[in-house]
Amino acid sequence: MTSTGPRWVRYASGAVMAVVLVALPFMFPAFRVNQFVTWMCLAVAAAGLNLLTGFNGQISVGHGALYGLGAYTAAILVTDSGWPMLATPVAAAAVCFVAGVVIGLPALRIKGLYLALVTLAVATLFPALVEQFSSLTGGSSGLSLVVPQDDCPRGRPECPVRWESPIDGLASDQWRYFVFLAVTVVMFIVVANIVRSRTGRSLVAIRDNEVAAEASGVNVSRAKILTFGTSAAIAGVGGAMLALNNGRVNPTSFTLLVSIYLLVAVVVGGAATIVGPAVGTVVAGLFNDVIAPELPGRFENAAPVILGVLLVIQMLLAPNGIVGQIRDLQARIAARRHGGDPGGQTGHLATPGGTGTEPEDLGSASGT
Amino acid sequence: MNDFLEVVVVGIGNGAVYAMLGLGLVVIYRSTGLLNFAQGELSMFSTFIVWTIWNAGVPLWLAILGGMAGGFLVGILLHQVAVSPLGDPHEKPLAVVIVTIALFLALNGAAQLIWGTVDKRLDPLFGQSQVTIGGVAIQWQKIGAVLVLVALATGFVLLFNRTKLGLAMRAVASNSESAGLCGVPVPRILMLGWGLAAAVGTVAGVFTAPQLGLGTNMMQLTLIFGFAAITLGGFDSLIGAVVGGMVVGILSAVVPQYVSTFERMPLAPAFILILAVLLFRPQGLFGSKEVQRV
Numbered sequence A: 001m002t003s004t005g006p007r008w009v010r011y012a013s014g015a016v017m018a019v020v021l022v023a024l025p026f027m028f029p030a031f032r033v034n035q036f037v038t039w040m041c042l043a044v045a046a047a048g049l050n051l052l053t054g055f056n057g058q059i060s061v062g063h064g065a066l067y068g069l070g071a072y073t074a075a076i077l078v079t080d081s082g083w084p085m086l087a088t089p090v091a092a093a094a095v096c097f098v099a100g101v102v103i104g105l106p107a108l109r110i111k112g113l114y115l116a117l118v119t120l121a122v123a124t125l126f127p128a129l130v131e132q133f134s135s136l137t138g139g140s141s142g143l144s145l146v147v148p149q150d151d152c153p154r155g156r157p158e159c160p161v162r163w164e165s166p167i168d169g170l171a172s173d174q175w176r177y178f179v180f181l182a183v184t185v186v187m188f189i190v191v192a193n194i195v196r197s198r199t200g201r202s203l204v205a206i207r208d209n210e211v212a213a214e215a216s217g218v219n220v221s222r223a224k225i226l227t228f229g230t231s232a233a234i235a236g237v238g239g240a241m242l243a244l245n246n247g248r249v250n251p252t253s254f255t256l257l258v259s260i261y262l263l264v265a266v267v268v269g270g271a272a273t274i275v276g277p278a279v280g281t282v283v284a285g286l287f288n289d290v291i292a293p294e295l296p297g298r299f300e301n302a303a304p305v306i307l308g309v310l311l312v313i314q315m316l317l318a319p320n321g322i323v324g325q326i327r328d329l330q331a332r333i334a335a336r337r338h339g340g341d342p343g344g345q346t347g348h349l350a351t352p353g354g355t356g357t358e359p360e361d362l363g364s365a366s367g368t
Numbered sequence B: 001m002n003d004f005l006e007v008v009v010v011g012i013g014n015g016a017v018y019a020m021l022g023l024g025l026v027v028i029y030r031s032t033g034l035l036n037f038a039q040g041e042l043s044m045f046s047t048f049i050v051w052t053i054w055n056a057g058v059p060l061w062l063a064i065l066g067g068m069a070g071g072f073l074v075g076i077l078l079h080q081v082a083v084s085p086l087g088d089p090h091e092k093p094l095a096v097v098i099v100t101i102a103l104f105l106a107l108n109g110a111a112q113l114i115w116g117t118v119d120k121r122l123d124p125l126f127g128q129s130q131v132t133i134g135g136v137a138i139q140w141q142k143i144g145a146v147l148v149l150v151a152l153a154t155g156f157v158l159l160f161n162r163t164k165l166g167l168a169m170r171a172v173a174s175n176s177e178s179a180g181l182c183g184v185p186v187p188r189i190l191m192l193g194w195g196l197a198a199a200v201g202t203v204a205g206v207f208t209a210p211q212l213g214l215g216t217n218m219m220q221l222t223l224i225f226g227f228a229a230i231t232l233g234g235f236d237s238l239i240g241a242v243v244g245g246m247v248v249g250i251l252s253a254v255v256p257q258y259v260s261t262f263e264r265m266p267l268a269p270a271f272i273l274i275l276a277v278l279l280f281r282p283q284g285l286f287g288s289k290e291v292q293r294v
Helices: A007-027 A030-055 A063-081 A085-107 A112-132 A172-196 A198-208 A210-215 A220-246 A256-269 A276-294 A302-317 A321-338 A359-365 B002-032 B039-055 B060-086 B093-115 B140-162 B164-174 B176-181 B186-212 B219-233 B238-258 B267-280
Strands: A146-148 A158-160 B130-133 B136-139
Touching: A007 A030, A007 A172, A030 A063, A030 A172, A030 A198, A030 A220, A030 A256, A030 A276, A063 A085, A063 A112, A063 A146, A063 A220, A063 A256, A085 A112, A085 A220, A085 B267, A112 A256, A112 B093, A112 B219, A112 B267, A172 A198, A172 A220, A198 A210, A198 A220, A210 A220, A256 A276, A256 A302, A256 A321, A256 B093, A276 A302, A276 A321, A302 B060, A302 B093, B002 B039, B002 B136, B002 B140, B002 B164, B002 B186, B002 B219, B002 B238, B039 B060, B039 B093, B039 B186, B039 B219, B060 B093, B060 B186, B130 B140, B136 B140, B140 B164, B140 B186, B140 B238, B164 B176, B164 B186, B176 B186, B186 B219, B219 B238, B219 B267, B238 B267
Parallel strands: none
Antiparallel strands: A146 A158, B130 B136
16 A cells, blocks of 8 residues: 555555454454554544644644544433434534534645644643533543434433444454444555545655645645545544444543554654554554553553653654654665666655655656 | 733743743754654653752752753763754754654653652742732742843853854854864754753753642643743744743633632633744744745
8 A cells, every 4th residue: 555565565465464354353262352442543633633744744733532423422312312423424524524624624724843832732621621511521521322212221211332243153252343444444545545545645845845735726725624624534533433332431541642543553653655554553552451461560651751761762763653664674675676767765744844856756646 | 900910920930940941942943954742751850850859969950050061961971862863954853753752651650759749848949928019028049040040041142142162152043064164063052952951951950840740740731931931032032032921920820719710721822823923924023034045
């Protein structure tokens, strides 16, 4: 998808990935499968953030708030309005698109580090907003997703959402895994198509040089606002998925830390690459859910220290993230084979808004 | 009327703390041109150093000096190891955001690792007593905060405008390349900027801790208020940080008191302020205008 390697390498790696994704729920216990589903939700939100920050160069430290907005939209629609569960991500996308456009409007004038500051404030504000409007959101005690059903335990009229598998031999956690996997794959295909379209190329052009893009006939304001909206909508879908998976929402699930982890996932996986956010989310998930709990008691809190140190090291040594680094490597190998100039060394993080357009970036964005 | 005045006094007290944190942010912005998202955690960390020294039986004011020295060293270390190798922050804003956020995570985790997750108690520097002026009760601690703020701001203004070191710092801020050619040791000046910012952050932490309890998350909200302060005052203006801090402090104390929508979100007025200033007057009240070359 994102590599510049030969065609068969791409197909082979895609096939391996598909096999692994299908096999995973049969290889791990239910609680792990549930964690994988949570990673999918985060990966979708990270893919949305990547569209904005990676491809378009607008830094958001506030996507945790949009993720939360999507989650609350889904929860309120299921519980208060009795919507069918799988319709809520669409509604969450619509609500978050509007919210994204509203944030995107000031972002036309506020750029770079200053936009990071404003979105950081949005992220910090979100849990307080939830508590302020507690009649709608349930305040600090959160909101459970309940649906009216006839056969609820103890004769109650409503009970928590359930994922009953319609296929024999597939446990409910495995069924849910595949439903969510399908949604996740669809969202990544959506992002890939946006990036490879004419619009996607204009996003990259704006990131690399706004004035030049404007001069080439790109409607910069319109593109930037729509990107913000679309990015927010995708993050909202991720949030709605999270709400449906957990069966409840809580303001503490959408603190500044979530925004930070989304950004970390994008950068670690590879900003401005299609699968980068997914790779980054898996790495962050492995770190947080698998490795960190194994740390000995006294060093339980060492996880953020290790993460912080690793991040600094990564930014200094491999600023293009895992996927970006692999791509650079492939480009270098290809260049050596053809005896040409290695063009893949400059990175997105190294020179966004830099001196000029990078053929490598535009090429990969158009899907070569 | 007295109720209102009392709320204002609370606001001024908080504002003084925001302004102190803002001073650190301005010093870093002026020397290295970046918004330091780890400034709050840096100041939390050095406040824990103060607590450790104080807890060992050293008088508080002496412990604060020790904490400032400790913060200074931590600031210098972080700049040398993580920030300086990145190069020009405005060329790659995402890298700067990620690195300062990484420092944020690391410092927060390190503090939890060293001092645990239970809040510590730090006595107020100016005691618990209060004085009543015109029917309004004012804690000495608040008056002290304002006095310390004035002293710090004066110190920084004198440093920047009256000393050779300050001249060098201003030269580096305005054009680091030319400054380097004139013999100013640019890397050392930048490093010093981070150290100074961390040291002044210590004082902000020392005034926050008695109010909120000395915990690893105590500075996260304060940081946003500090950013609101320097956004209003202008990112590169010391006086702006002081004035901005006061305005933000008073606003976020008064507005939630009288506007029920903001009852549980003292942060909301500060946020609206940040947004409005960046939209309509990005250089703030006292800042210098940013000129962009195309």
